[in-house]
Amino acid sequence: MTDITAIPALRDNYIWAIHNGQYAAVVDPGEASPVLDFINEKDLQLNAILCTHRHADHIGGVAKLREVYNVPVYGRQHPGNPHISHGLREGNHLKLDTLGINFDILEIPGHLDDHLAFVAPGILFCGDVLFGAGCGRNFEGTPAQLHRSLQRLAQLPGDTRVYSAHEYTAANLRFALACEPHNQDILRRIEQVAQQRAENLPTMPSSIALEKDTNPFLRCTRPELIRTLQRQGLSDTDELSVFIALREWRNHF
Numbered sequence: 001m002t003d004i005t006a007i008p009a010l011r012d013n014y015i016w017a018i019h020n021g022q023y024a025a026v027v028d029p030g031e032a033s034p035v036l037d038f039i040n041e042k043d044l045q046l047n048a049i050l051c052t053h054r055h056a057d058h059i060g061g062v063a064k065l066r067e068v069y070n071v072p073v074y075g076r077q078h079p080g081n082p083h084i085s086h087g088l089r090e091g092n093h094l095k096l097d098t099l100g101i102n103f104d105i106l107e108i109p110g111h112l113d114d115h116l117a118f119v120a121p122g123i124l125f126c127g128d129v130l131f132g133a134g135c136g137r138n139f140e141g142t143p144a145q146l147h148r149s150l151q152r153l154a155q156l157p158g159d160t161r162v163y164s165a166h167e168y169t170a171a172n173l174r175f176a177l178a179c180e181p182h183n184q185d186i187l188r189r190i191e192q193v194a195q196q197r198a199e200n201l202p203t204m205p206s207s208i209a210l211e212k213d214t215n216p217f218l219r220c221t222r223p224e225l226i227r228t229l230q231r232q233g234l235s236d237t238d239e240l241s242v243f244i245a246l247r248e249w250r251n252h253f
């Protein structure tokens with residue numbers, strides 16, 4: 001049976017390990033040592049490295065891992081990421097035979113230009129684009145691109161598990177509640193996340209359905225959220241204007 005485990009790394013990153021008792025692939029190894037510890041402890045053989053985007057806290061461990069395991073590194077080719085051995089683009093498929101997983105590749109720019117999502121039935125690796133109750137910052141590309149990327153992820157089936165690359169959910173939920181103080185789903189999730197964090201458990205994966213109920217960046221057409229922003233001076237209430245105002249507010253919340 002294939003399992004997916006969070007390997008905590010750096011300050012608040014998760015390196016996701018896909019493994020089945022014999023083989024493993026890792027997503028976004030920002031450092032090597034926790035991955036090597038995990039693999040050795042479970043007696044696994046590393047077969048592949050997947051990169052969602054080129055930020056250092058996602059690729060910082062790739063070179064060292066490849067000194068030990070000379071495995072393919074899958075991701076979008078970019079001058080800022082020298083590690084990619086197998087470039088992927090929108091519409092490509094990535095079949096990991098040893099793990100029995102076949103990913104569809106989506107290009108989801110808006111955080112960085114080279115950002116990819118790895119999608120398999122019930123599984124989404126979305127790096128820094130979609131977080132628990134939040135979304136990534138718009139470092140490259142336009143806010144409209146980030147919005148579109150999030151909308152594409154929101155169209156996945158509701159029971160798709162969302163594997164984000166950071167533990168940001170608690171802070172994001174404080175912002176979500178400021179947006180929609182009467183949203184009962186947000187209040188419930190705040191309690192659940194507080195419990196998980198008290199036990200030092202990851203709050204991810206969540207699900208697409210839960211994100212649609214509690215993530216303000218997927219709720220830009222909701223009346224309460226729009227009214228909150230209007231009180232802060234928002235005039236245009238089309239979905240993209242709401243999204244841009246929301247992202248801007250979150251940057252200094």
Ligand SMILES: [Zn+2]
Binds near residue numbers: 055111128
């Ligand atoms: Zn990033």
